[in-house]
Amino acid sequence: MKLHDVPLPTQEEYERGMLSWLEAQRGPVWVTLPGTNADRHRVVVTLLHGNEPSGVNAFWHFALSPPACAVNIHFCIVNIDAALNDQPFTTRHLENKPDMNRCFGVSGDDASYTLAAEILSRIEALEPEAVVDIHNTSGTSPAFAVTINDDEKHQQIASLFTERMLCTSVRLGALMEQTMAQSPFVTIECGGVQDHNAVEVAKNGLHHFMTAENLFLNHTGFWPVERLYHPVRVQLKPDLTLCYHDRFVEESDLTLPPDIDRHNFGWMAADSLIGWLGERGLDAMTTNDGEGKHPISDLFYENDGELRLKHPAKLFMITTKHHIALSDCLFYMVVD
Incomplete structure (x- = not known):
């Protein structure tokens, strides 16, 4: 299991639909949308859990006609096998596989840990300005962000999507635990899969994330962020x-x-x-x-x-x- 660099879907592929496009992939994919400034990068990771589709639905919304990206935007769509298992978008991870969002920064025998290391290596090589990991909650819920760092950069990224940010000391092997000073990582929980506005949270937040010339300079955010500590x-x-x-x-x-x-x-x-x-x-x-x-x-x-x-x-x-x-x-x- 490794990352595959693939282009954006063609008009014909888009018309066949997102599920058809996912079924045609050989595994986890990396898709790059070129930006006005080709020397700068931001990364969006999604579908680490196969039953949390708001992030990939937002990607599909932008896929045929992307907005004018300020920098190169990289989408990493991960657990396609789980997403297509049984009824689409109902399987968190395959029974014989670990939870992908418990594989970062830790080691294990399964290929999922190797894939997590490859994703991290790809991100580190780019030195992106920011990384967001898009999820859905397992029950009905308003949107919120999760970080391990309460500095202004993490708050500003969170504010593009939501008005709530959790600052946690719990370590589980999640992607956002790999945050770096030069590349802040923030998890975005868009709300429950059945919540009618969850995809809109992902779409609206990602539009700002993709198009903002500067995510941090003179940026006060779109929401005043309520911060909750030590969950x-x-x-x-x-x-x-x-x-x-x-x-x-x-x-x-x-x-x-x-x-x-x-x-x-x-x-x-x-x-x-x-x-x-x-x-x-x-x-x-x-x-x-x-x-x-x-x-x-x-x-x-x-x-x-x-x-x-x-x-x-x-x-x-x-x-x-x-x-x-x-x-x-x-x-x-x-x-x-």
């Missing part, structure tokens, strides 16, 4: 059971409401009901904030089997997709 990753421990239901499900270690994702980015008061716990109680859950703080018992308490918040908090990246909740995480949270 905590909340997970169910391995090999435990999770259900989504409007009441406790017997023999389940954790039951969450089927509409829990309606709380994405809304402040929740202390004592708010999150779900229901089984016999293991709070011990069924674990946390990771990248700094060894915020154990489960600091964030939640159990009351007659109910899982409740100890403090006011904002939850996000909540998913109601059972397999993603178990393989990735239940949600993230920031405590007031």
Whole structure:
């Protein structure tokens, strides 16, 4: 598995549609749109997760008639195999493959790690002015950005797409963790796949990203960016059971409401009901904030089997997709 340099689709290929074009590719692709200044570069990475298509849909929107790019714009479209598996854009990663956005800056035996290293090497050789990695959340959600760096450059890139930016200390092997002083990396979560405006977030943000003569000089952004710090990753421990239901499900270690994702980015008061716990109680859950703080018992308490918040908090990246909740995480949270 390696990157393939390919041209923009022809008129004929465009008319056959995006799926047909993706099916014709031999694997991950790298597409370059020439800019007015050919000595400068910006990079867009998308489809690291095969079930998150807003970025590739935005690419397709620009593919036939690109805007006047200020610099060379490079699109890296990664996990095409997963995107085409079964029903298009429903598979995060193939069962026998690791999550591609857990392969950067780490090593492993699978070819996915080699591909991640090749992508990073290609980016580093270009020394781009900025890198954005376009994603969708696994549940309904407003758009937000994620970074590991809270400086002005990262904020300004985020502001092209959204009004929210998370600054995290959690390290998982994600692309944005490879950010560099000369090349800031920012993840953009455009919202859920089913959210009607998710593709518009990607299209509008990328248009500014592609056409702005200078992303940073005298740039105050299109949104005043709300910054949230030290998000905590909340997970169910391995090999435990999770259900989504409007009441406790017997023999389940954790039951969450089927509409829990309606709380994405809304402040929740202390004592708010999150779900229901089984016999293991709070011990069924674990946390990771990248700094060894915020154990489960600091964030939640159990009351007659109910899982409740100890403090006011904002939850996000909540998913109601059972397999993603178990393989990735239940949600993230920031405590007031």
